[in-house]
């Protein structure tokens with residue numbers, strides 16, 4: 001059974017890795033990694049393949065950057081050609097990036113030319129691949145977020161919806177998705193983390209920055225709502241510089257953020273802040289080593305909200321909403337505004353930490369549950 005695993009951008013690589021390794025052990029499965037090329041810098045892409053012990057992508061679409069429509073359209077055009085040539089039985093898309101939506105659309109609308117030796121898949125899908133969405137059902141209910149549009153479209157099209165938590169199941173049921181398409185498999189990001197935990201613990205990224213365990217904050221920011229306008233980015237920089245008087249920070253800067261900091265004349269201001277260390281985007285192992293050893297995180301990333309919840313580390317999310325509410329209800333995550341950020345940092349630095357628990361099925365066995373689900377579906 002040829003199964004395409006679509007990987008496009010940094011947060012996708014951690015989601016396909018455990019599934020690739022689990023499928024590779026099955027005699028019936030032939031997992032094929034398709035990289036759309038949405039992220040292309042070594043430290044945004046290649047280093048993740050190395051860290052997660054993935055082979056080089058079997059198929060590379062080389063799409064690169066562009067506006068939303070350009071990126072989505074280019075992926076659809078390129079992937080349609082691949083689909084017609086390779087005729088996979090299943091396409092697994094992960095997360096919520098533009099390529100997730102683009103490949104879902106291309107795969108849902110394709111019609112394979114008829115052939116007697118079609119790879120095995122259910123008869124009603126015999127002329128196109130089954131589309132499965134891993135990390136289905138997450139909703140921020142904020143359609144100004146490009147990722148929310150990608151989630152809605154992808155979930156509307158997918159044949160199989162693999163959710164990370166019960167709230168995602170509820171969202172899909174409320175949208176009228178049939179119960180038999182949904183399978184709550186848990187959080188695949190935790191599989192990746194557990195897969196390379198020893199390497200993360202052995203790494204010494206934090207000491208290389210001269211930082212001490214439990215005595216620094218980690219910053220990641222890249223959402224358009226935070227970094228694309230000069231007003232919000234300069235307010236954020238002011239807040240971070242003020243907060244750095246209380247605790248040192250390390251800030252691996254995403255390419256979008258770096259570009260905007262430079263354009264708005266803010267990069268040097270941050271660089272001059274004595275206790276803020278600016279770094280390049282990091283590979284998975286070194287970045288997770290910084291997470292493991294920090295006191296708290298300030299972020300607008302989706303994945304980091306989950307990783308900190310799993311590890312029990314305070315997470316301050318610079319967003320008005322989250323598609324991962326379980327990290328707030330059960331986990332260590334707090335949604336923050338420019339107004340309350342300072343107070344929250346002070347509380348954490350003074351040791352005022354909220355109780356938390358790890359959500360159900362965030363246990364490192366999600367890939368196994370998915371492999372079982374694919375096998376059962378195809379019987």
Ligand code: UD1
Pocket residue numbers: 009010011038039040041042044045065066096097098099146147222254255256259302
């Ligand atoms: C994308 C995803 C977002 C995800 C994020 C993780 C969408 C809509 N957004 O946002 O959901 O959280 O990735 O990083 O799909 N760039 C580089 N090098 C790279 C990649 C990008 O320099 O390897 C530059 C691009 O030229 C562009 C900017 O960074 O100017 C943004 O890249 P893009 O992929 O469009 O969106 P992200 O902000 O990374």
